[in-house]
Amino acid sequence: MGIFSKTCEYAMRSVFFIAHRTATGSRVGIKEISTGIDSPEHFLAKILQDLSKKGIVQSVKGPNGGFYMDASALKRPLSDVVEAVDGKSLFTGCGLGLEFCSESNPCPLHHEFKAIRNQIQQMLQDTSIADFNEDLNLGITKLKK
Amino acid sequence: MGIFSKTCEYAMRSVFFIAHRTATGSRVGIKEISTGIDSPEHFLAKILQDLSKKGIVQSVKGPNGGFYMDASALKRPLSDVVEAVDGKSLFTGCGLGLEFCSESNPCPLHHEFKAIRNQIQQMLQDTSIADFNEDLNLGITKLKK
DNA sequence: ATAATAAAAGATAAATTTGTCTTTTATTAT
DNA sequence: ATAATAAAAGACAAATTTATCTTTTATTAT
Numbered sequence: 001m002g003i004f005s006k007t008c009e010y011a012m013r014s015v016f017f018i019a020h021r022t023a024t025g026s027r028v029g030i031k032e033i034s035t036g037i038d039s040p041e042h043f044l045a046k047i048l049q050d051l052s053k054k055g056i057v058q059s060v061k062g063p064n065g066g067f068y069m070d071a072s073a074l075k076r077p078l079s080d081v082v083e084a085v086d087g088k089s090l091f092t093g094c095g096l097g098l099e100f101c102s103e104s105n106p107c108p109l110h111h112e113f114k115a116i117r118n119q120i121q122q123m124l125q126d127t128s129i130a131d132f133n134e135d136l137n138l139g140i141t142k143l144k145k
Numbered sequence: 146m147g148i149f150s151k152t153c154e155y156a157m158r159s160v161f162f163i164a165h166r167t168a169t170g171s172r173v174g175i176k177e178i179s180t181g182i183d184s185p186e187h188f189l190a191k192i193l194q195d196l197s198k199k200g201i202v203q204s205v206k207g208p209n210g211g212f213y214m215d216a217s218a219l220k221r222p223l224s225d226v227v228e229a230v231d232g233k234s235l236f237t238g239c240g241l242g243l244e245f246c247s248e249s250n251p252c253p254l255h256h257e258f259k260a261i262r263n264q265i266q267q268m269l270q271d272t273s274i275a276d277f278n279e280d281l282n283l284g285i286t287k288l289k290k
Numbered sequence: 291a292t293a294a295t296a297a298a299a300g301a302t303a304a305a306t307t308t309g310t311c312t313t314t315t316a317t318t319a320t
Numbered sequence: 321a322t323a324a325t326a327a328a329a330g331a332c333a334a335a336t337t338t339a340t341c342t343t344t345t346a347t348t349a350t
Contacts, residue, residue: 001150001231001234001235001337002234002235002238002239002240002242003148003235003240003261004240004242005146005307005308006242006307006308007307007308009240009241009242010242012240012241012254013241013242013243016253029325029326029327030326030327031326038243040308040309040310041309041310042309042310042311043308043309043310045327045328045329046309046328046329048327049327049328049329052327052328059326059327059328060316060317060326060327061315061316061317061318061325061326061327061328062316062317062318062319062324062325062326062327063317063318063319063324063325063326064317064318064319064325064326065316065317065318065325065326065327066326066327067327078254086146089146089147090146090147090148093147094147095147095148095149095154095157096154096157096158096288097147097149097151097154097155097158098158098183098288099290100287100290105287105290106285106286106287107286107287107288108161108277108280108281108286108288109157109223109277110286112268112272113268115264115268116148116261116264116265116268119260119261119264120261123257123258123260123261127257132253132254135253136253140251141251141252141253141255142245142250142251142252143241143243143252143253145244145245145250146307150337150338151337151338152337152338174295174296174297175296175297176296185338185339185340186339186340187339187340187341188338188339188340190297190298190299191298191299191339193297194297194298194299197297197298204296204297204298205296205297205346205347206295206296206297206298206345206346206347206348207294207295207296207297207346207347207348207349208294208295208296208347208348208349209295209296209347209348209349210295210296210297210346210347210348211296211297212297
């Protein structure tokens with residue numbers, strides 16, 4: 001198990017893929033996305049439906065339809081994707097899973113873990129989805145082998 | 146979902162509890178531990194069996210038996226517990242869940258995520274289990290409401 | 291030796307996450 | 321209008337994680 005759920009991993013990958021492929025203004029179909037990021041097609045479809053409802057990505061049905069992202073969507077921080085899928089518990093939850101744990105009633109790991117959480121949140125907030133396009137374009141980073 | 150699996154959360158909590166309760170050299174029973182850290186008794190039993198096999202905690206059967214930790218166990222870093230339960234993927238895995246991702250073939254999030262992973266690992270390596278005892282003794286930190 | 295105690299081990303079940311397949315709805319082009 | 325296209329939606333299934341219950345084994349005290 002990683003830090004993010006599988007669903008969230010697919011979500012981030014697909015968002016990167018869509019952003020990368022629709023910089024021009026065109027749209028990408030679910031089939032192309034799922035093969036492009038190596039994910040189960042229908043499972044990803046569900047995820048994108050959800051992201052679409054939440055305004056993270058845009059979509060149109062029918063011929064020449066597909067998924068895309070408008071300018072404001074591209075500017076969003078990656079944290080919006082993570083939060084839409086996995087919720088904000090990653091940014092707020094206790095490392096030991098204790099409900100009562102808080103600043104005033106901390107668990108043994110509270111302060112150490114808070115530093116981690118904050119770094120994760122900052123990292124995700126400080127990078128917009130579009131920020132990853134350039135390196136993808138240059139082939140410096142990859143979404144598929 | 147948090148960063149750690151539920152199993153790992155219970156493992157850390159129980160290790161803290163045992164360390165705290167057996168500083169004197171005595172032993173704690175599974176029932177006492179599970180109520181002390183608010184976890185399902187038999188589920189925790191499985192986890193402790195596993196931790197016992199791996200030398201993270203010690204145990205003896207029969208009357209006056211129970212779990213405890215010897216001096217060298219108390220000195221171990223918390224990372225040993227996490228690694229014993231969740232494996233080392235937390236310290237090495239790709240943030241996007243990509244198998245191929247590596248230093249020489251990175252995913253878009255690779256470098257950003259590496260910093261996070263490293264901080265998590267360092268934090269867990271830099272703290273020994275016994276390090277948490279003092280604050281628990283003083284009531285500054287808690288394992289249960 | 292016997293009974294009592296407590297962990298170890300095994301079997302099973304519930305819940306959640308992940309994945310698959312089919313039908314429906316909206317949109318476009320003819 | 322009709323057919324083709326592609327996302328939306330729904331039903332279902334597999335896999336994994338989390339949880340429960342029972343039986344067995346080792347140890348201690350009597």
